[in-house]
Amino acid sequence: MKGSIDAMLREDLDAPAKQKHTIPRIMERLASEHDFELARSTTVWDYASKRRPQIRAEAPEGRRHLDGMVPQAKRPGEEAEVDFADFWLDLAGQRRKCVLFTLRLSYSGKAVHRVYATASQEAFLEGHVEAFTVLGGVPSVHVRYDNLKPAVKQVLFGRSRLESARWAPFKSWYQFSAFYCAPGEDGAHEKGGGSTRAGGSAANTWSRFLRSTRRRS
DSSP: OHHHHHHHHHHTTSSOGGGSOOHHHHHHHHHHHHOOOOOOHHHHHHHHHHHHHHHHHHSOTTSOOOOOOOOOOOOTTTEEEEEEEEEEEEETTEEEEEEEEEEEETTTOOEEEEEESSOOHHHHHHHHHHHHHHHTSOOSSEEEEOOOTTTEEEEOSTTOEEEOTTHHHHHHHHTOOEEEOOSGGGGTTSSTTTTTTTTHHHHHHHTTTSEEEOOOO
16 A cells, blocks of 8 residues: 555645645545555554655656745835734723734835724725825735635635635726735745734734734634
8 A cells, every 4th residue: 555655645746735635535545445444544644754755855856845935025115915813802891803904015014904893895995995095005016915705706726816896996996916825834924924913013003092902813
């Protein structure tokens, strides 16, 4: 069965992160495709953990995955990042869950925050209008997004997205482009800090008016 496991691991060289073989998936395929149900999960895990790096090293040039990082160099006014975050308020003696909209300029770090009752499309669009008004313009290159529901109806292949009906004309009206981060771990570092700072700087501002605590979803 080692050859069959190796074949699955070689398939992972070209597979998206979310489609790579997990140990349960390997065992499931061994049972369904080879009628082999005797393997223990620890044995399969030990073998796969050893073979994955070996198979990557054996792969032809161009198919190898090299771990590393590329520094993000930004220029003034070119890029921004947008995200929603959960925001909890103690208001009139009751704790209420709201959402915090943040648009942050990638170069300067200047951000505009707005609190809404829900992460609706209306809040999403209004947050952009408020931010563009405060900042006095729109980013000249693009705005980075996770695949937020108010903007993305369906994630397609690569960077392609099926956008919501109201979002596409909104971008056209304000004349800016959207950059959609890759789903999952592949896109975890593409936003450059906007999502992780969505509530931090805002909490200092809002705490002057409301007693609040923030939780991430």
